[in-house]
Amino acid sequence: MIEALLRDLEALARMLESDLIEQGICRLGAEQELFLVDACGNPVPVAEQVLAQNRDPHLVPELTRFNLELNLDPVQLEGNGLRLLERQLVQRLAHARALARELGHDIALCGILPTIHLSDLALENMTPRPRYMQLNEVITQLRGGPIQLQITGIDELFVQLDSIMVEGCNASFQVHLQVDPDAFAPFYNAAQVAAAPVLAAGANAPVLFGKRLWHETRIAVFRQAIDTRRGHLYLREMSPRVHFGTDWVRASVLEIYREDLARFRVLLMPETPLEDALAVLEQGSIPQLQALQLFNGTVYRWNRACYGVTGGRPHLRIENRVLPAGPTPADEVANAAFWAGLVLELAHREPDLHRQLDFDEARGNFIAAARLGLGAHLTWLDGARWPAARLILEELLPMARAGLRRARIDPADITHYLDIIQERVRRYQTGAEWQLRSLAALKGQGSRAERLEALVLTMQAYQQENRPVHTWELARLAAVRRREAQGNRRVEHVMTTDLFTVHEDEPLVFVAALMDWKQLSFVPVEDAQHRPVGLLSREAVLQALAEEADAPLRVRHVMQTDPPLLTPETSVEEARRLLSAGAHQALLVVHKGQLVGVVTRKDLAGA
Known part of the structure; x- marks a missing residue:
């Protein structure tokens, strides 16, 4: 496997030198992760049954039996591309919802499903795919013991887990931006800088196991769930497999792949023989770089470099793994528009970002945004510490508008999607803030389970209307549905x-x-x-x-x-x-x- 990886990297280097990687076109794609829930908003492990009825190849399994993923076809980032992306998302979510409802269930979009409990994370709820089983076995073995999940917010979570199933608590809206190979470095660095303010504006995962933790608890959960480090190596510095990065990119995407291969062990072995990438290239064809893609799928940078081949043309993408699922399709596409516009304009205005902001400041911004959402203070390119909400409203939204205009997005769409971000930030109501305020308003009412169910059921109602989260009223206990049968409550x-x-x-x-x-x-x-x-x-x-x-x-x-x-x-x-x-x-x-x-x-x- 190592030899195949080295040959893949050499093949990629030759393609970059020979200008074989597609350029001159900007595309935006996305992956939508979602939860399957019962009539009361609790996770229900019926993914296999849903997929058995499905005929759409865009709907695929995820780690757990209560998760699914929808893949969206990329659109050109121009004209009405953002509107087309949202239309496609709404249609495919409707298809997934219809399949779930045939079984008496439904779907929900959020970064972490508030109604998940520890027993939902039993291994029997892992999707029966060799990749997931192998990944769990290898990570557990490398770690040398159970996961110690420890997160402190308003409340504190300290729990021991025996498998990587806790990663199934997370759901994201992963956005892919295709970039020119010779401009990869400034675009990737721009994506790193944009990560914190975009996350602050889009946070939607404040509750896990009934505890109020980070505004985007996904960040902490995923990092700890997939961590292969052991805690007894004194002060030795080791990078977690889920990470923000270690430095700026100076010239090429190869820097990222070489850094990851130098730091991380191979976790998964191929199930079938791999292509010889150099031989394929020498024959005049385009290699898939199968070994590199398999390895890259087990190193979880929050902004991940991706290689792909579409219609015989190889391309490079930046995959934004920062954004959570939900609150609604409109919110998700608005988040994508904010991120893409900001990256485009930053890369254009500031091609030497690495000279203006210390990398550790960018990484610190990211963690602060995950912890506190719009309440974070972020260090910006001017060296000043800005309140996140003020930075977004005064500096970054105008930059994102300029970036989308540069991409020739329809002006009405720029206004529509970025106004959603503007109103969300102005009213200080992200998905995370809405959940926390709703729980505060429900304090003392009903049981803990009913309060969490009220969150999910209210979310679902607004999601089906596709109403942006800044327009939502707080959840009420009246949303909870009384059960005809109590056997499914634990x-x-x-x-x-x-x-x-x-x-x-x-x-x-x-x-x-x-x-x-x-x-x-x-x-x-x-x-x-x-x-x-x-x-x-x-x-x-x-x-x-x-x-x-x-x-x-x-x-x-x-x-x-x-x-x-x-x-x-x-x-x-x-x-x-x-x-x-x-x-x-x-x-x-x-x-x-x-x-x-x-x-x-x-x-x-x-x-």
Whole structure:
């Protein structure tokens, strides 16, 4: 495989030297990732069934059984190209939605589906394709253990995962811009600089597992899910496979491919024999560069260099992997227009960007935008620190308009799509802001599961109207659909995870005080490894303290030693049956032997 990669790079170098790569034409294409959801907005693993009914080759599988991907045909970035891209997107989404609805389900567009839970990430929900299985096996082996997913925002997420399935929480709208080979360096550098403000304006992934994290949590999730580094190599610097890059490009696309091959191991081996790229070239034909494309598909730069062959003509593209799916097709094409226009104008005005902005500043801007969205402060080419919203409104939207005019996009379309960005930023309502504000407005209403379902169901309604997110009203609990059958709701949807616990050796008087302070009717008992060993009721504590005792009572003297245990995957109906059948005040929820939550009758009341 390494030898084939080296021959592919040599073949590409010769094609660049011989001017064999297509130039003089600018195309825009896209890939749309989406979620399959049930009638209540929860992920449903029916991708195989949907694809079995499908006859459109543009609809293809993704990592999980609750994801799909739509490929859009590239359009020339001129005239009504943006409008044609949106029309194509709307039509193909309608086709995917119709297929899902034949099965009683639907689709949703967002960077991270708020209703995803940990049990949805079980390996049985991985799409049965050798590539995904092999990728999971190799990455897990290289990492030497489970993924430690740790992200801090308003809330904090710290969870251990056994596979790369968490990457299936993400969905993006990946935009491809074809560029001339001799102008690749300034265009790629422009794409790197544009990444942060475009992401700040388009963030749409603030919630994962019910926790409010980064405005674009996809960035952190994808980086950690595909990370092959081990944490015990002292201070050795190693690049993650999902990364922003290490430096500016000075001259050629070859710099990127050589850098990646120098830093990263080959993960996937070809299933069939590879072409000899040099031999194909010497015969007067155009090689596919199969080894390079296979390898490049396992190195996840946020702006990725891509080689392709269309109609016998090889070309180079910049693939923008920064943008999330949603909120609507109109928003997505507006994001693409903002990015493309900004890249075109930056590359024209500032061909030596690498002399004006330190690369680390560009990378820092990107992380700040992912964390804070429009609330980020970004370092710009003038050396000043700008609030992202002000930078976009005062400096970057005028540049993007100029770039699209340079591409001869219809003036009405320039106004239409960039006005969507302008109003979104002016009103400070990205998809991420809308989700966070909706959750704040819903605080204290219904269960956690119902609040998250309200987000998804409201999103879907607006998506089908194709109303840009800046016009959306906040989600309401009224959007939640009551279930005719409760069997598809699980304990993890309703359990309480903010727990007060005690150890069995602690004095009973402390437990009584804790119950009084926090108005608790019961307290779980766990050991030092967070394994549940008992349950203590308020009545049992008060009764024991009221009786005479020769020595101070400890928790172990009074606790119930065989509390009922459930797993997060247990159905709500089973939990309700157990609470009704016994005198239990609560059921303890255990994952891999450790206490992760409790369920009470109050938790089940609205489920």
